Amino acid sequence: MPADSSFHTGVPGATVQNGSRKAVAVAALADVPREPGAPKPDPILVADDVTRRFGGLTAVDVKHVEIQRGAITALIGPNGAGKTTFFNLLTGFDRPDTGEWRFNDRSLARVPAHKVARYGMVRTFQLTKALSRLTVIENMRLGAGGQRGERLMNALFRPAWAQQERDNTARAEELLARFKLDTKRDDFAGSLSGGQRKLLEMARALMSEPEMVMLDEPMAGVNPALTQSLLGHVKDLREQGMTVLFVEHDMDMVRDISDWVIVMAQGKIVAEGPPDDVMANPAVIDAYLGGHHDAPLTEAEEQRQLAAAEAELEAEHAAAEGDGAR
Amino acid sequence: MDWGSIISNALRSVVGLETVIFAMAAVGLNVQFGYAGLLNFGQAAFVAIGAYGLAIMVFFAGLSLWVGLAVGIGGAVVLALLLGVPTLRLRADYLAIATIAAAEIVRIAFRSSTLREWTGGSNGITGFDGQFYALNPLSNGTYGFGPWRFSERLTWVLLVGWVLLILFCVLVWLLMRSPWGRVLKGIREDEDAVRSLGKNVYAYKMQALIIGGVIGAFAGFIYALGRAAVQPDLYGTELTFFAYTVLLVGGAARVFGPVVGAAIFWLVLSLTDNVLAQAINAGYVSSSIMNPNQVGQVRFMLVGVLLMLLMIYRPQGIFGDKREIALNAR
Known part of the structure; x- marks a missing residue:
């Protein structure tokens, strides 16, 4: 087992003082300009000119983007903005038409998905991919990397892999306990609820000891009771030194946990910045609402719109009364 | 009706040549379909390649049995690569289409009159089994006990077949x-x-396809040697579908599923065959309803009905786990 495995096995936040990594990440990003493609002090992932076309539609057209190491970065944008496609490109699940990106200074363009995962960038999926007819613990064991027993020639000889299997099982059980899935250890993954599957998928991804975790809509289909616990687990990833990039629609979640937000619209990155800055950014409001600011994005905006609407109603009322009097 | 012979024929078929062959073909399918989820609808081609590889090398090329076996195995590996390289990166259905077509191509190629010089055309090949039976340590006579008494030739091939089958089950x-x-x-x-999670899915699928195909080729060796003949039409699509039936009856992704499935499949076929034939002979079934020549077709209909009942009341197969089927419904 790699030496740094203790990193993932400890109680969340025990190795580092609780929340301190958030402060570090926020401080590091404080002086970064709030503009698309802004350079970061310590980027783990740098992408340039990544494009992907489906026929005439340009789904992704990202000029330049950097993801800060050790921070939680949210990738948001309206439906069809190309977030998931961009995710698929970065993780090797789709091939770009053009583009270059480097993860830890290693080029990952056109590297197959399984190698991307081996280099330490592991993803989850929007539609959870629990392996239904494997038990929870088998799902977890599958996540471990570098298993000797996964080579055909070694597979036949149990002594070649038995010890490693025991170590992986021990680590899997610790992770399951952390994610409160230990009571489900020997159940089929297919029998878990939607939220538990999300937890299992995240825990399974952690078995490979990644440096960067890519979460595609971690909150989709999760009941509110589990949301808080999932949020806590995502924050834990940062506390353990991992970098997180996630796609999400739930703005409350984005506001709550992300250190930095990247906004995509129509395949392009239109804004970047800390959550509160980004949500007040007119470019973002335009991206979401197509230039018609029907729905409020901030409280002040809400107040202003309410006042405007009331004034309008009163005016109409007055006009109607005027009509009635005539 | 002679129930004694009906029962004894049925019991013989449980360990008989067909049971071994189809169990082995289904063990190969089990690796591919049961465990890896690969839809190989061309298992017949792997069986045919094994059988013909052996027969052609020994009879036409005049080489030793061992060369024939090596060529059969090599042929199965090459076929798996040919089928796998273009299709395993694609969705599962592409493999299914490619394999079912390839199986027919293989059968028709072995059958073609152009290649008659090398394959014997539609008549197939005989007279290549001498070396195998020369290895038989058993002297002339019958061996076994009770209903299971076989000639020294059949005993030898069954012995080899069952030992191989058990070895493959242990391997699986x-x-x-x-x-792994x-x-x-x-997958x-x-x-x-x-x-x-960082696994090279393509390589694993290819390994599964090759392993399953090579086990299929061994089924072909036993088929060829047991019958002392190869004939192209024995390796039609029904061989593949019988093998799937055997696998599903026994329970997919269960080590002994194919063996038990094959035994039940051929037991039921033997029972229906003998019962119907004797019922007609004894006059219980009027010849206006069924004549003896139709027994062969009717027994498959009855087997079909039995399979439907099995799939309705025990969809997971004999050994399967009902909970797994329930998960699929989600």
Whole structure:
């Protein structure tokens, strides 16, 4: 087992003082300009000119983007903005038409998905991919990397892999306990609820000891009771030194946990910045609402719109009364 | 009706040549379909390649039995690569289409009159089994006990067949309890998830296809040697579908599923065959309803009905786990 495995096995936040990594990440990003493609002090992932076309539609057209190491970065944008496609490109699940990106200074363009995962960038999926007819613990064991027993020639000889299997099982059980899935250890993954599957998928991804975790809509289909616990687990990833990039629609979640937000619209990155800055950014409001600011994005905006609407109603009322009097 | 002979024929068929052949073909399918989820609808081609590889090398090329076996195995590996390289990166259905077509291509190629010089055309090949039976340590006579009394030739081929079958079952058991087998089962469930965990899905699928194909080729060796003949039309699509039936009856992704499935399949075929034939002879079934020549077709209809009942009341097969089927419904 790699030496740094203790990193993932400890109680969340025990190795580092609780929340301190958030402060570090926020401080590091404080002086970064709030503009698309802004350079970061310590980027783990740098992408340039990544494009992907489906026929005439340009789904992704990202000029330049950097993801800060050790921070939680949210990738948001309206439906069809190309977030998931961009995710698929970065993780090797789709091939770009053009583009270059480097993860830890290693080029990952056109590297197959399984190698991307081996280099330490592991993803989850929007539609959870629990392996239904494997038990929870088998799902977890599958996540471990570098298993000797996964080579055909070694597979036949149990002594070649038995010890490693025991170590992986021990680590899997610790992770399951952390994610409160230990009571489900020997159940089929297919029998878990939607939220538990999300937890299992995240825990399974952690078995490979990644440096960067890519979460595609971690909150989709999760009941509110589990949301808080999932949020806590995502924050834990940062506390353990991992970098997180996630796609999400739930703005409350984005506001709550992300250190930095990247906004995509129509395949392009239109804004970047800390959550509160980004949500007040007119470019973002335009991206979401197509230039018609029907729905409020901030409280002040809400107040202003309410006042405007009331004034309008009163005016109409007055006009109607005027009509009635005539 | 002679129930004694009906029962004894049925019991013989449980360990008979067909049971061994189809169990072995189904063990190969089990690796591919049961564990890795690969839809190989061309198992007949792998069986045919094994049988013909052996027969052609020994009879036409005049080489030794061992060369024939090596060529059969090599042929199965090459066929798996030919089928796998273009299709295994694509969705599962492409492999299904490619394999079912390839199986027919293989059969028709062996059957073609152009290649008659090398394959014997539609008559097939005989007279290549001498070396195999020369290895038989048993002297003339019958061996076994009770209903299971066989000639020294049949005993020899059954002995070899069952030993190989048990070895393959042990091999599958060893592989599937290992982390390698776990990756395979993961691929069956969702290959993108497995890919996202850093496993080279393509390589695993290729390995499964080759292993299953080579086991299929061994079924071909036993088929050819047991019948002392190869004939192209024995390797039609029904061979593949019988093998699937055997696998599903026994329970997919269970080590002994194919063996028990094959025994039940041929037991039921033997029973229906003998009962119908004797019922007609004894006059219980009027010849206006069925004549003896129709027994062959009717027994398959009855087997079909039995299979439907099995799938309705025990969809997971004999050994399967009902909970797994319930998961599929989600």
